[in-house]
Amino acid sequence: MERVSDNVVKTFINGVGDVYFNLQRYSTTISEEHRFIYYFDAEGRFMGGFFDGVSYRRGLDNRLMKKFFDKDGFKVKVFVDENEKRKVIEDVIRRVSKIRNVLSEHSDEVLRRIDEILKWGYKQLEEDGIKFFSVYKPISILPPDQYFSLVLQPAEGCSWNKCTFCSFYQDRKFRVKSPDEFLNHIRKVKEFFGRAIGLRKSIFLGDANALIIPQKRLVELIKIVRDEFPVGEAKDGYDYVFDGIYSFLDIFGAERKSYAEYVELKNLLVKRIYIGLETGDINLFRYLNKPGSPDECVEVVSTIKNAGINVGVIVLAGAGGKKFYEDHVENTVSTILKMPLENGDIVYISPLVLDGEAEYVKIMEELGSRTLDKFEIADQIQEIKDGLKSLSNLGVRVTLYDIQEFIY
Ligand SMILES: C[S@@+](CC[C@H](N)C(=O)[O-])C[C@H]1O[C@@H](n2cnc3c(N)ncnc32)[C@H](O)[C@@H]1O
Ligand code: SF4
Incomplete structure (x- = not known):
């Protein structure tokens, strides 16, 4: 694991490339070659990411917003349907799991954060969205x-x-x-x-x-x-x-x-x-x-x-x-x-x-x-x-x- 700056470390992973971990006090961002970027709050909840030009934001109510530009250069924002939401979230979990599997003997702090993130499967995030409405x-x-x-x-x-x-x-x-x-x-x-x-x-x-x-x-x-x-x-x-x-x-x-x-x-x-x-x-x-x-x-x-x-x-x-x-x-x-x-x-x-x-x-x-x-x-x-x-x-x-x- 190589230190890039105070809060950022990086490592090379075969088949993925350079992976950066931005370890802020209250959030973690993981970036694969700056092409796939996803971020999580301090409890490990998925909050959003950038996936090859399309950006997603997950709300605490577990809705997922997608943002991209239309042919006239105007920003389009839509809430995606359940299928797309599941696909995006499961893809993120799969990517983080893949990184977890090859990191076992590296930095403790990165591993601790990844383990927090992996506590949240699709079902747990869905349940959290329901809990939001009890608050x-x-x-x-x-x-x-x-x-x-x-x-x-x-x-x-x-x-x-x-x-x-x-x-x-x-x-x-x-x-x-x-x-x-x-x-x-x-x-x-x-x-x-x-x-x-x-x-x-x-x-x-x-x-x-x-x-x-x-x-x-x-x-x-x-x-x-x-x-x-x-x-x-x-x-x-x-x-x-x-x-x-x-x-x-x-x-x-x-x-x-x-x-x-x-x-x-x-x-x-x-x-x-x-x-x-x-x-x-x-x-x-x-x-x-x-x-x-x-x-x-x-x-x-x-x-x-x-x-x-x-x-x-x-x-x-x-x-x-x-x-x-x-x-x-x-x-x-x-x-x-x-x-x-x-x-x-x-x-x-x-x-x-x-x-x-x-x-x-x-x-x-x-x-x-x-x-x-x-x-x-x-x-x-x-x-x-x-x-x-x-x-x-x-x-x-x-x-x-x-x-x-x-x-x-
Ligand atoms: C929810 S309101 C709250 C502000 C406060 N109640 C008031 O009226 O001054 C916040 C702002 O949302 C904007 N807003 C509400 N309905 C909108 C609509 N259909 N399209 C665009 N903006 C809207 C208005 O500009 C409004 O001032
Ligand atoms: S006063 Fe109420 S109804 Fe009017 S814009 Fe504000 S929130 Fe909406």
């Missing part, structure tokens, strides 16, 4: 910078649940957990993740707008998080630290909290709040049936920013179709430019994904507005980015939020 309600979506957060669900669902384009939380009623129930949920989360919890960078409070929880209860629930996890600083008995607490908030919920309440949240290490503006065009905004208004969104963002918390503002690309194209771009850009954004804030552009059943589709049909195709959506994203160019000088990132790419 969590489905984790429908997260902001892209929070894909590696540890999700906790002090609340379930969306308190509004009536935006015409959004079907993320239609499967559940909004409810807030009691402190005892939340603590019990946290214990189950810890047990489920095991050592793999260290791979998570931050805490995300689910679901759709946990920060709408009345302040007294919210503070009580966040204090439980702070008691149970090291947030912002090391804690005895833990070898990882989360960098802060993050959550979604809709505009309607946001307007109810005062500046002083946001300061209290900042002091509890709430670092960034994500708000869906969707569009700055008031007419389109009404058709989307978002709570609040673009102006209220600017106000809410200002209050949150004054309190010292960063924001992630989300807008929809393609919203309103052809009829609203120009107004949507112009008013979205001008609304965002009214916000006091600065370093650490993010503007996310989410290409609208249509669910044929959604109220939004019927409304646009009635208005006679044609849906934008993928080329027009790409153009609109670019136009919004161009309009927001000045933000990059302030350290604000303007970037894509692709809901189809999400898997937890």
